[in-house]
Amino acid sequence: MKKAFKFGCGGIVALILLIVIVTSLGGEDSNESADKEKAPVTSSTSNEDSEEKSESSAKENGHVGIGEELIVGKVAFKVNSIEEVNEISASDGFMKYEPDAEGAVFLTVNVTVRNDGTELINTDSSFFKLISSNGAEYSPSTIIVADDKYFTYDGINPGLALTGNVVFEVPPGLTGLDLQVQTGFWGTETGIIKLN
Known part of the structure; x- marks a missing residue:
């Protein structure tokens, strides 16, 4: 008990x-x-404020197109233009490059990269990737053009920008493309720019 x-x-x-x-x-x-x-509830005083906020948020989240800046970490990316060509000529005019794959064309993407950080950054064409609407991924072409029109592991000091071309071998007439950009070799920060 x-x-x-x-x-x-x-x-x-x-x-x-x-x-x-x-x-x-x-x-x-x-x-x-x-x-x-x-907690106080705040609201926009006008439609313009909300549009500016959504536009700013979009630019930081990868919903930008050609001619618009995308901020990824401390780096700003902007696609200036894209062009589909059958061959690429070096600036000296002597060397001409054609796609390695049969029936392929070069898609040249002109990009401006700006360093908004406080230290030198390095960028290279390998920091870019094309992604099609069906999920196919295209890496940059391995052609090496020894002139300043193409990204080849260049350093960019703080507050400065560099413009160059990134070249991809793709099927002709490819649409529904996004350009994935990254900062650093490990791609810890990435973003998407819509190309078409």
């Missing part, structure tokens, strides 16, 4: 502790919800 009584008292003590814990947790939740209710 004494053992049953001790167990019963222990069970009652445990039940009381459980009620105290649940009550204290519930009190914190109600305080949080009361704080949320007290």
Whole structure:
């Protein structure tokens, strides 16, 4: 009889502790919800403000097109133009490059990269990738053109920009393309620019 009584008292003590814990947790939740209710609600004073906010948010989240800047980390990317060509000539006029794959064309994407950070960054054509609407991915062409029209692992100091071409071998007439851009070799920060 004494053992049953001790167990019963222990069970009652445990039940009381459980009620105290649940009550204290519930009190914190109600305080949080009361704080949320007290928080002031702000609204845009005009449609222009909300449009500017959504446009700014879009530019930071990758919903930009040709001619618009995309901010990825501390780097600004802008696609200036795209062009489909059958061959590429070096600036000296002597070297001409044609696609390696049969029936392919070159898609030349002219990009401006600006360093908004505080240290030198390096960029290369490998920091870009084409993605089609069906999910196919295209890496930059391996052609090396030794002139300043093409990205070949260039350093960009803070506050400066560099414009160059990134070349892809693709099927002719390819549409529904996005350009994925990244910062750094590991691509820790990426963004998307819609090409067509």
